[in-house]
Amino acid sequence: MKVVLPVSQLSLFFIFLLLILMPMVTYAEPLISEVRIGLLGHDVDGLWSGSRYEKGTDFNAELVFSPSWPLWGGQVRPNFGITINDSGDTSKVYGGGLWEYSWNNGFFVVIGGGLAVHNGETDDANKINKKQLGSPVLFRVSFETGFTMAKRHRLSVMFDHVSNGYLADPNDGLDTLGIRYGILF
Known part of the structure; x- marks a missing residue:
């Protein structure tokens, strides 16, 4: 499977990534705080989008960076990730920020926001089994909850x-x- 993004989309994405990563070079702590990998259901019906046109499973990998800023009892950190669809439907790369709150018993909740660049359709009425996303650069919001062990x-x-x-x-x-496994550094 080959994921190809047009040069203009890649340029926008790398400029966005550079703006996020530039402030991090002044920190003495390790650059990466956590690595997360997972399997996700693609274009899940009945959630926010309301309709399902695409299929398959998404393989997800995400880096959570070390610099953090306290906010509302939790920590805000930058992130960067990639989601690849195994059926040739929409894949994406994304970046932004995550707010995480962890309880002493190991439970945690994460809310994220940022931008994503994708290789899916933007507006092609002839592709009836594809999402029509309207723009090559999209807003991304995420929610995650889980448990830390050991x-x-x-x-x-x-x-x-x-x-x-x-x-x-x-x-x-x-x-x-879907589900994800993470390892903290």
Whole structure:
């Protein structure tokens, strides 16, 4: 399977990534705080998007970076990830920030936001079995909850939604839902 993003989309994504990563070079702590991998249901029906056109399973990998900022009892950290669909439907790369709150008993909750660049359809009425996402760059929101075991290993359920936020037409949106394993450094 080959995931190809047009050069203009990649340029926008790398500029966005550079803006996120540039402030991190001044920190003395390790760059990566956590690595997360998972299997996600692709274009899950009945969630935020409301309709299902695409199929398959998504393989997800995400880096959570070390610099953190306290906010509302939790920590805010930058993240970068990739989701690849095994059926040739929409795949994406994304980046942004995560707010995480952890309880002493090991449970945690994560809320994220940022941007995603995808290789799916934007507006092609001839592709009836594909999401029409309206824009090559999308907003991404995520929610994750899980449990930390042995202080380093995590198991969680993660949901994410990407869409253009009605800034373009059409705006089908795309939801994924699945499980992830994380390891803290």
